[in-house]
């Protein structure tokens with residue numbers, strides 16, 4: 001086998017990796033907004049639930065979370081296929097870190113903006129979505145970019161619940177060929193290229209948001 | 222009109238152990254233009270912030286346009302429901318020292334947003350009114366600019382237009398020119414001076430601009446330590462203050 005023959009299984013694995021990563025980034029972002037907003041809620045039950053979720057997922061190893069959902073949960077009768085499990089756990093993990101980003105950015109909106117909104121009689125939810133969020137979301141983007149890349153790197157662990165992702169394919173190839181150097185170099189390169197694409201996508205979204213908002217950063221610092 | 226539009230009755234306001242207003246009594250007639258002056262920390266902003274429902278108070282009674290700030294069955298720190306506070310706020314507007322325009326909205330949208338979202342005004346109609354207001358404050362040519370592209374004086378004029386777009390009966394100004402470079406103060410005072418001619422609009426103005434206070438107000442109130450030490454019609458107040466504390470303050474700001 002030459003290195004070009006390695007490409008077929010590796011690309012197949014990369015496809016799975018990209019799919020899992022994209023799905024869990026999008027789902028994770030949705031969870032991040034829900035949990036991050038809930039964290040800022042005045043209702044102690046809502047903010048308490050969100051806080052517990054965030055602490056649980058940030059405070060435990062991803063690998064153990066994967067094993068728990070994959071091996072322990074079925075014991076109480078709830079089981080999902082490996083890919084669903086992988087996407088679910090990665091989404092929850094990214095969502096937990098993202099929630100803190102969302103919360104931090106919302107809290108960073110100057111209190112005077114809330115006072116101005118109150119003086120104009122906007123409702124609380126209108127203030128959140130039309131005054132706070134548009135200002136906060138731009139501040140979130142760099143951190144979200146980092147989380148997206150972190151998420152991609154974390155997907156490597158799903159190979160351990162028998163998902164045939166890039167890392168899984170690399171392992172199998174190496175076991176057959178024993179050509180560790182070439183296989184792992186190509187694998188690293190593969191992750192790196194996907195990460196680059198992710199960074200570019202996140203940058204584009206940030207630029208689009210910034211242009212849509214059309215206000216310079218200096219406006220509120 | 223015999224009943225005042227604003228009535229503070231024995232209002233007490235505390236921040237923790239600090240009592241800022243202690244059995245505070247204060248009435249304002251509809252259409253009256255009242256200036257509050259006084260040393261830093263005397264509670265001037267607190268009076269405005271309580272009126273704008275930005276701060277709750279602990280004791281006493283406050284009414285605005287016949288609405289009490291506390292509901293009989295009221296709950297929470299404001300002792301009133303959000304719906305009731307909403308009703309109160311529909312009568313009041315506020316202009317802040319730091320303008321507080323929304324940085325992500327154009328000048329026009331800053332003004333149009335609340336009438337459309339809160340008063341359910343048609344967008345066309347709201348924009349028409351906004352254009353009128355911008356013409357009034359002399360900034361029609363800036364309607365598509367963003368706040369960060371304007372000078373402080375221009376931002377404050379937009380903020381005044383934004384508050385007026387909600388057609389408040391009472392307009393509160395908290396040191397509207399204190400954050401401005403001296404050469405920009407005049408244009409903002411000019412706009413406020415214009416409003417002082419609006420017969421029905423009640424204005425409460427906190428300012429350090431004594432000449433301006435003398436010129437536009439019907440009544441000047443000197444605040445010290447959460448109480449009104451002396452008040453009166455501006456000519457009399459400035460030319461012949463009665464209380465030693467007032468004289469001391471006036472001489473410190475006029476000569477300092």
Ligand SMILES: Nc1ncnc2c1ncn2[C@@H]1O[C@H](COP(=O)(O)OP(=O)(O)OP(=O)(O)O)[C@@H](O)[C@H]1O
Pocket residue numbers: 236239241259260261262263264265266267268
């Ligand atoms: N959120 C707060 N928490 C604690 N203390 C506060 C708070 N807001 C105001 N105070 C205190 O209440 C007192 C009155 O404040 P206020 O802002 O009403 O004064 P002011 O007359 O407007 O002064 P200035 O001319 O400096 O604006 C001050 O001693 C201030 O430190």
Ligand SMILES: [Mg+2]
Pocket residue numbers: 265266267395396
């Ligand atoms: Mg003040």
